[in-house]
Amino acid sequence: MSDGRTLEQIQRSIKIKRYIKMSILTIIIYAIAIAYFSPILYMFISGFKTEHQAVMPSLIFKPTLETYKKVLGDPTMFRYLRNSFIQVVFGTSISLVLGVPAAFGLVFGRLRRSTTNGKIYFWFITTILLPPVAVIIPLFTWFQQFNLINTPLGLMAAYIGFHTPIVVWMVHSFFQDLPLEIFEASEIDGCTRFQQFTKIGMPLVKTGILSAALLVAVFIWNEFFLGFNLTGNPTATLPVYMARFREQQGMFVAQLSASSTIAILPAVIFGWMTQKALVKGLTLGAVKG
């Protein structure tokens, strides 16, 4: 110790340095996070303004629930909300009913040739890559022909077709973590294939199924291209409603803010809930496969 400080003093100075570094980091990280989130935050706040207050940007004002009340009481908004809700609930659950057994079958199923599993799995992955523009024209002409534009069934069918592969992909990576031995043992005990799936497989990949469900729900809730082109006025979903604000040139900011807050809140909350499982599904599914 050439500078004559005692060990205690040195330790304390290291501690102080570390503390300062931590504080600076904390400030930087929070500043970035809040700045990044600020457009959404500002929108959320603006929903508490009256239309008059919202014309010019401001952060200090007398909050009121008036605009949120107005938007929630609006029957048009309610219709879009209900349509989105129907699509998410039925679209997600049917995608799961189709996709989860398929993922199980692709991991543990015995097909005629052992290489077939991998091939079919790969095919499912490639369908995720297909952009919706590639199918929009025939779907549009079919939907016109059979008048599916005005029922929620048409769009739902399209959503199921597009999101089942995502379920397969995510749940597949969770099934792969299970040891084959459990299923072999249960087979010896007299379990049928179907029982193996419902009684052993499904409970063990609960988290995987849940995260796939949340992810697909978020995707369907936010999906715009198909929803915009394949629905008529009575069946259109929330993203289509939000797109209607595009021509308003800075007018009705309060109404826009309140409606978009309501529109994005479920997806953001669901998204936050699913983030851990989402990472696992994405990285495992992709790094391995």
Add this chain to the structure above:
Amino acid sequence: MKKKNDMVFILPAMIVVIVMTQIPFLLTIIFSTLKWNLARPDLPRAFAGFQNYVYFLKFSSLKDLPEFYSILWQTIVLTGVTLILCSFFGFLLALLFDHRIPGINIARTLILGPFFVMSTASGVIWKTTVLNTTFGWYGVIAEKLGYNAVDLLSYYPLSVIILLFTWRWLPFFILILLAGLQGIPNDLMDSMKIDGVNWFQGTFKIKLPLIMNHLEVAIMLGLVFVIKEFGLILVTTAGGPGTRSYNLPYAVYMQVFSANNVGRAGALAVMTVVLTLVLLNLLYKSIKKQSARYS
């Protein structure tokens, strides 16, 4: 063990996916060879061979390229620049958010938010509350500073759209890269410290190669999703001015729903898929080369 055929588990999903995605895609390919205009039901649908493709691709001289090429270029620029920005800033921010500070999860959650916001909502929010020249923050701040706020959406449509794409997809990159960073074993970090590795070496020579897999995943998925973005363009610039911010999906949409030309729209849609596959393939190959170098 008895050989069984477990196709029953897989078949229902396959049938639905085939009916809703594969058959329509095949039909699109067939449509792309037809002369078919929805607005003219009196004209017969006739086989036109590759005429629809020729219509877009034909050019007389290199100086005077038809619109298709600029749309193709815009699609590539939009996707490419967005992915580059996302990779770069995503990596840096992931490093920053890898620190253990109090309440880090709140900060992570906040920065992740924009990813889950529907594209049309984020488009209209930015357009009205931020980018508007009179009523948005941009206009107000520019006026305070004494500048004349130009309408960014009509002067720099591509840059603004790239900014918005990046705003939406950067959190996704951070999410995946952060998972990669957290997967790096602790004893490796400790030995880095003991060996006196400086920040630059530690970050780019050790951490980056270790999370290369995660970066690949993020870029691949990002490419698939960004190339088909449609809502953001529709609500912010509506492709304009002129066709200066069209991307291929938007051009397909305009061909079907504005020009009612099914044949040409089909040709564009097929070319969109081809572009996606070509870019994915190029990316995949360069990634394989990269990771071969590292390992």
